[in-house]
Amino acid sequence: MFSCTVKYSILSLPLYIQTARTTMILCCIISCLGICVSIAGMKCTKLGGSRQTKSNIAFAGGTCFLLAGLLAMISVSWYMKEIISSFLDPSMPEGSKHEPGGAVYVGFISAGMHILAGAVFCASCAKKQREERDSPLAKTPEPATQQAENSSAGYNLQDYV
Numbered sequence: 001m002f003s004c005t006v007k008y009s010i011l012s013l014p015l016y017i018q019t020a021r022t023t024m025i026l027c028c029i030i031s032c033l034g035i036c037v038s039i040a041g042m043k044c045t046k047l048g049g050s051r052q053t054k055s056n057i058a059f060a061g062g063t064c065f066l067l068a069g070l071l072a073m074i075s076v077s078w079y080m081k082e083i084i085s086s087f088l089d090p091s092m093p094e095g096s097k098h099e100p101g102g103a104v105y106v107g108f109i110s111a112g113m114h115i116l117a118g119a120v121f122c123a124s125c126a127k128k129q130r131e132e133r134d135s136p137l138a139k140t141p142e143p144a145t146q147q148a149e150n151s152s153a154g155y156n157l158q159d160y161v
Contacts, residue, residue, distance in 0.1 A: 016082045023075035024107075027068045031114060034064030038121060055125045062121025069114030076107035 010018065038061030040047040041054050048054040080100055087097045 014082075016078055020075040020079045023071045027071040027075070027114075030064050030071065031068040034061045034068060034118075037061040037064060041121075058121050059125035062118045062123075062125065064118070065114050065121060066118030069111045069116075069118060072107060072111035072114060076104060076111060079107075080104050 010021075037057060039045060041056075041058030041061050043054065048057050083098050083100050083104075086092055087099060
């Protein structure tokens with residue numbers, strides 16, 4: 001059964017639908033901001049400056065993705081809860097009951113992808129900062145004779161990518 005009613009104002013919609021729409025729009029805006037910030041924080045771009053600055057920029061992009069995923073998860077979960085509770089309510093007429101559709105499941109998947117992307121960006125930033133903090137103490141300058149022994153053509157093998 002379908003129940004199509006015309007709503008002449010957004011304010012006439014139930015509160016959970018208004019909130020879900022608002023948080024999903026905020027999710028899209030924050031996600032676009034996270035994409036733009038993360039591009040500047042990637043190693044392969046010339047934007048952002050030094051390695052430490054790029055690491056901080058990537059962390060900010062990851063935080064944007066985490067926030068977007070959290071907003072999407074909240075809105076989709078709340079919407080799903082309201083649909084299920086109204087479906088199971090015996091006082092609701094049969095014609096006004098709704099079932100969760102494919103968009104709800106796509107919302108859960110996209111929220112999970114946003115959270116995963118944010119975790120990857122934030123974890124890579126934490127790893128870079130840990131390596132930079134530990135590397136000056138762990139590295140000792142090698143004498144020129146040891147560098148010549150380690151290299152086969154006059155260059156250091158550690159400099160390879």
